[in-house]
Amino acid sequence: MLWPVAASTARSDVKPGCQEKCGNVSVPYPFGIRERSCAMNKHFFLNCTSNDELLFATGGMPISDISQLEGTVTVGIYAAFSCYNKTGIQTAYYSQYMILRSGPFMFSHTRNIFTAIGCDTSARVTNYEFTYGATCLSLCTEYVEMSDGNPCSGSGCCQTSIPKGLKSLRYSLSTYYNYTSVSDFNLCGFAFLADKRSLKISDWPLSRTPIYGKDAYATDVVIEWVVENKTCEQAKANTSAYACGANADCTYPESGQGYRCSCNEGFEGNPYLKDGCQDIDECKVEGKKPCQEGTCKNIIGNYKCQCPLGKYGDGKTGCIGVGIITIISGN
Structure with a gap:
């Protein structure tokens, strides 16, 4: 007898059918592994070795983290x-x-x-x-x-x-x-x-001497990435190549070179996937009370706080009025 398996509500950060991790490192789109079609283009295709080690395409530097939100790749050098x-x-x-060659990558100055x-x-x-x-x-x-x-x-x-x-x-x-x-x-x-x-x-005492091989001393180095070395106006003019999905918009990194994508306010997810940015139900965010007063009602990209009967205003900041008091008396 086969028991039904509940469908997962977790949102995937990769294209359908693509591998999400190499070892312990998550590989969110626009990056991809195993199949070239899983990456946005050749610049974002990474090598996942048979030992589940994720390597940066240029120089074979091992990757320990990829941040789609911050637009960074952390490598060991x-x-x-x-x-x-x-x-x-x-x-x-x-x-x-180290040289990053062509492509939308640069060493982070920040x-x-x-x-x-x-x-x-x-x-x-x-x-x-x-x-x-x-x-x-x-x-x-x-x-x-x-x-x-x-x-x-x-x-x-x-x-x-x-x-x-x-x-x-x-x-x-x-x-x-x-x-x-x-x-x-x-x-x-x-x-x-x-x-x-x-x-x-403190990890670098003056008495330290070098170690060779796989145990040699390496440091975490952050590489920034952009989608393309274009302005947002140039990117949006070519709709077939524009990288930002629905409910997302073009943004500029601190480096001032190229563009990235980010979900619009009220949405979360992977802005590089077609439908990656999904509405946030602010009324169900654990540990937060979105309304100072009244009842929370979610709307696409935002939420409303409806004041109690007899009061008016915006329940996000507080309602005005005395409300209606119901008195129940018994015999």
Whole structure:
């Protein structure tokens, strides 16, 4: 005997028939995996390996999170490093180079920060075209405790921001005295780009030395994405290619390049799917009282609060009048 299975009311973030996750990472449309038709176009098609590891198409960087709402992809990128022994001979060196190539992706200038760790460390970050460059200098003469509460002001660590719109990054390190004056507690310098939300400076003590292979030190780096590098006016003019679905509209990211989509007020869901934005029933939102007074009534894209009998006004903010009092008397 077959028992009926209740239909799920959960809304899907992918196109019908497409896989929603790779390992533990959700892959919302316009991204897609397994089948190219599951992605909006080739730029959003991602590689889900046989080991259920999700990789960014460019550079094979592992992905830990995709935010359709914020328009971001978080990837893991190895830190650059430079090490010396106590006699000043270099024992290890690794520089990092990343390029996002063509497509609607760029390194987030609001989420990421370039950081260097070390007591004799000069770290440089540039782009491929060499139209941008910055140097971060970190010096110290005694051991510094790496603390999350203290700013990286140049003693043991330093930081610098990156400009918006960068599609490539290269970072490398150099040293002035080959760590010979601080070799008792610091033999290596590290440089990396990292998400400011997840970066913990306390995880980078001055005594750290590099690890190779799959356990090498990597940081979370945030990549922003847009649908197309067009203005909203240009996008809406081509209705067949316009990316925003019903009850959604075109919006601009902070980077000022290209456009994204967002659900209109009163709707929620995936704005890139045809019918992805669905009405919010504000009257049933758990833990919230939408009406200050009266009865809540949901309407498409909004809600109303009907005042009690004998009162008038907007129950969202409060009704006016004394209302009607019904007295029941018994014999």
